[in-house]
Amino acid sequence: MVSTLDDAKRNAIGVKLADAKLLQQLLIENEERFLRESTDNEISNRIRDFLEDDRKNLGIIETVIVQYGVQQEPGQIVREMVDQIRQLMQGSELSFFEKVAQHELLKHKQVMSGLLVHKAAQKVGADVLAAIGPLNTVNFENRAHQEQLKGILEILGVRELTGQDADQGIWGRVQDAIAAFSGAVGSAVTQGSDKQDMNIQDVIRMDHNKVNILFTELQQSNDPHKIQEYFGQIYKDLTAHAEAEEEVLYPRVRSFYGEGDTQELYDEQAEMKRLLDQIKAISPSAPEFKDRVRQLADIVMDHVRQEESTLFAAIRNNLSSEQTEQWATEFKAAKSKIQQRLGGQATGAGV
Numbered sequence: 078m079v080s081t082l083d084d085a086k087r088n089a090i091g092v093k094l095a096d097a098k099l100l101q102q103l104l105i106e107n108e109e110r111f112l113r114e115s116t117d118n119e120i121s122n123r124i125r126d127f128l129e130d131d132r133k134n135l136g137i138i139e140t141v142i143v144q145y146g147v148q149q150e151p152g153q154i155v156r157e158m159v160d161q162i163r164q165l166m167q168g169s170e171l172s173f174f175e176k177v178a179q180h181e182l183l184k185h186k187q188v189m190s191g192l193l194v195h196k197a198a199q200k201v202g203a204d205v206l207a208a209i210g211p212l213n214t215v216n217f218e219n220r221a222h223q224e225q226l227k228g229i230l231e232i233l234g235v236r237e238l239t240g241q242d243a244d245q246g247i248w249g250r251v252q253d254a255i256a257a258f259s260g261a262v263g264s265a266v267t268q269g270s271d272k273q274d275m276n277i278q279d280v281i282r283m284d285h286n287k288v289n290i291l292f293t294e295l296q297q298s299n300d301p302h303k304i305q306e307y308f309g310q311i312y313k314d315l316t317a318h319a320e321a322e323e324e325v326l327y328p329r330v331r332s333f334y335g336e337g338d339t340q341e342l343y344d345e346q347a348e349m350k351r352l353l354d355q356i357k358a359i360s361p362s363a364p365e366f367k368d369r370v371r372q373l374a375d376i377v378m379d380h381v382r383q384e385e386s387t388l389f390a391a392i393r394n395n396l397s398s399e400q401t402e403q404w405a406t407e408f409k410a411a412k413s414k415i416q417q418r419l420g421g422q423a424t425g426a427g428v
Contacts, residue, residue, distance in 0.1 A: 084306060086201045091149035093194050094142050094209075099151045100187055101135045103159050107166055107180050114173055120229050127222050133274070134215045140275060143409045144208040144283050146314050148417050174233040181226040184219050191216035204290040204310065207283075276401035277326065278389045280408055284318045285381045292374040296367060304361040308370065312353050313419045315377065319346045321412040325404060333395040334388060342388070345380045349373065 108128040115121045142148070151159075162179060165171055171179070191212050198205040236242065288311060295307035323346065331339040352373045359366050392401060 086197070087147050087205065088149060090194055090197055090201065090205065090209075091142075091145065091147035092152050093190055093197075094138070094145060095149045095151040096155040097187060097190050097194070097212075098135070098138050098142065099155060099159055100183060100190070101131060101138055103162060104180070104183055104187070105131050105135060106163070107176070107183070110166055111173075111177065111180070114176075117232070120232065123225055123229065127225075130218050130222070134218060136274060137211050137215050140280065140283075140409060141209050141211055143413050143416070144211075144280075144287060145205070146208070146310065146317065146416055148413070148420050172237060174230065174237050177226065177230055177233060181223060181230060184223045184226060188216055188219045188223065191219070202290075202294060204287050204294060204307075207287050207290050274402045275405050276398065277404040277408055278385075278392060278401065280405045281318075281322070281326075282385065284314065285385065288314050288318070288377065289381075292370070292377075295370060296374075301360075301362040304366070308356065308361065311370075312357060313416065315349060315353060316419060317412050317415040319350065320415050321408050322346070324411045325408045329404070330388065330391065334391045338383075338387065342380070342383070345376060345383075349376055349380065352376065 105128065108124050108131060111124045112121060112128070115124060162183070165179065166176055194209055194212060195206075195216070198209050232242070291307050291311045291314065295304055295311070298304050298307065323343065327339055327342055352369065356366070356369045356373065359369065396404075
């Protein structure tokens with residue numbers, strides 16, 4: 078596959094997402110440690126809420142990485158920083174106030190990284206913006222956490238300096254600050270605690286949305302290099318999606334979705350894979366290239382309509398919420414492994 082400028086941009090965003098996952102894991106470790114060290118009920122309750130949100134948000138970040146489809150390792154500087162902070166948090170050099178202050182800085186870094194990825198996605202492509210969309214929830218909650226951490230730091234700092242409690246009214250000011258940036262009264266943490274994990278239908282629907290955007294971007298482009306880039310991502314996304322469905326989903330739905338309907342899904346994906354390999358051998362500047370891609374898109378969209386109507390209905394009618402969420406977790410894990418394997422393969426058209 079020809080390496081283009083946008084390939085470099087997409088890889089750079091992939092590194093930022095890997096950085097965010099590593100930082101999120103550190104945030105969770107810190108909050109688990111803070112709960113063991115805190116002796117204040119109010120502070121402990123808020124940290125417990127942070128921890129619940131951050132565990133869910135780690136799942137969101139992992140989902141975004143799989144949806145994005147570009148597997149990267151965290152940057153060296155971020156890895157070194159995480160190792161240093163982890164050592165400080167485990168040691169006795171810092172007071173509890175100083176540890177929480179470091180944690181608030183990490184939250185700020187997560188917020189800025191999330192905003193940076195969002196702004197970069199706007200420049201790279203609509204498919205990237207669709208893939209990273211769920212990060213908006215993570216960014217919002219991290220900002221809410223920051224405001225509450227400022228309140229915790231005020232309480233801890235005054236106690237450390239004077240041995241006395243701070244003036245009342247801290248949490249009222251915190252709530253006002255959250256309402257000011259969110260445009261809604263109430264804690265984002267409280268809102269976030271009601272979030273449900275993504276189910277298998279949510280995850281598959283996100284895949285469908287992204288590949289539809291990629292087809293549109295490809296058809297609208299007249300640049301052979303851009304067309305090659307879009308097809309390379311379509312190839313990897315559809316291949317990973319199809320293989321993960323055939324590993325995790327289709328064998329399990331056969332019993333209640335029906336032998337014939339399930340086999341139809343397998344057959345449609347077999348035809349899709351055959352077309353993908355045929356298009357892969359055609360130059361993106363060839364006149365027939367877009368026609369073949371359009372034929373592929375028609376097959377994929379028919380497949381999508383069947384899954385999102387009858388298959389999703391069968392899943393809703395036969396599985397509990399917990400089961401559909403577990404299937405989503407297993408689907409993402411399978412897809413991630415497939416993406417890692419495909420990462421080393423040349424998938425561009427005309428290869």
